[in-house]
Amino acid sequence: MRLRAAHVRVRVPATSANLGPGFDALGLALGLHDELEVRALGTSDVRVEVEGEGAGTVPDDETHLVVRALRVALDHVGAPQTGLHLTCRNRVPHGRGLGSSAAAVVAGILAARGLVAEPDALDDDTALALATELEGHPDNAAPAILGGLTVAWSDEPGAAGPGAVRAVRLAVHEDVAPVAVVPPGHLSTRAARGVLPAQVPHADAAWQAGRSALLVEALGRNPELLFAATGDRLHQGYRREVMPASLALVDALRSRGVAAVVSGAGPTVLALARRGRDGTTDADAAIADAFGGVMAGWRVLPLDVDTAGASVTAVLD
């Protein structure tokens, strides 16, 4: 397949996965975005400029995650590889549980969609399959691509091969007000997955299945249920040893009635707050109180739910 453009822009949201009980399945797109400009070069050079999150730390060569994903997507549709000049304006914090790696991967795939002559060859289903292969799990990639609240799953594998990765997008109640509390230190998803057990008690799995179903109702139609619906027994407790301050904050907020969870693989804490008529949320006072002024360097980010998902915002010659 030939390229139709030499210059594209894309925009991809931050995402929070798990949301408490929906481990590796539920995810929410947030109103905090990475923006990326990609120019296809006539040479084989790769140039990467980064402004904001990751500047000075992410690689500026073929190993850059956006470049890797873009190349996977071009190969997938049989398009020619090309030299690349990337300009990244990054706002999603890295290694904090806000889906930065999924945002980078989806940005690369959407940039390829913008560049190739038949963008439908990289439609949302294909983008989700490619992104999941690169990420290892679909719960950030799905909301990054589709926006809103998503439930992702894999079809059962069969004779035809491994099961396809699928996702549905669900509406989020307008009173749901996510607040991310972001610590200064980072933790890789790989490290946070490394402390999880290979097996969990059947009773915990059964308990979790109920909470996870309840959470879909709470986020979509009945925010009063958010506190009950955001319990977890499959990952947060096991992860306490690698993010004690985050779990202490989750405990402090929950003891004040706030539906707080670890965002993704942490260490960010996400409060799924409820917005009142005056625009404040039921988490504002609790967060200020729980902090007690001692959590130096942590940032409190009230965020909208992103309903658009990733998009190619410009296709230029």
Ligand SMILES: Nc1ncnc2c1ncn2[C@@H]1O[C@H](COP(=O)(O)OP(=O)(O)OP(=O)(O)O)[C@@H](O)[C@H]1O
């Ligand atoms: N915009 C980006 N450009 C290049 N590399 C990135 C970008 N964003 C993330 N990365 C790479 O991904 C790593 C972070 O990925 P990781 O999966 O550990 O955390 P996360 O995606 O931020 O959190 P989570 O998966 O829990 O939501 C960074 O350290 C960096 O190597």
Ligand SMILES: N[C@@H](CCO)C(=O)O
């Ligand atoms: N479900 C994944 C999300 C990581 O982004 C985890 O908790 O490890």
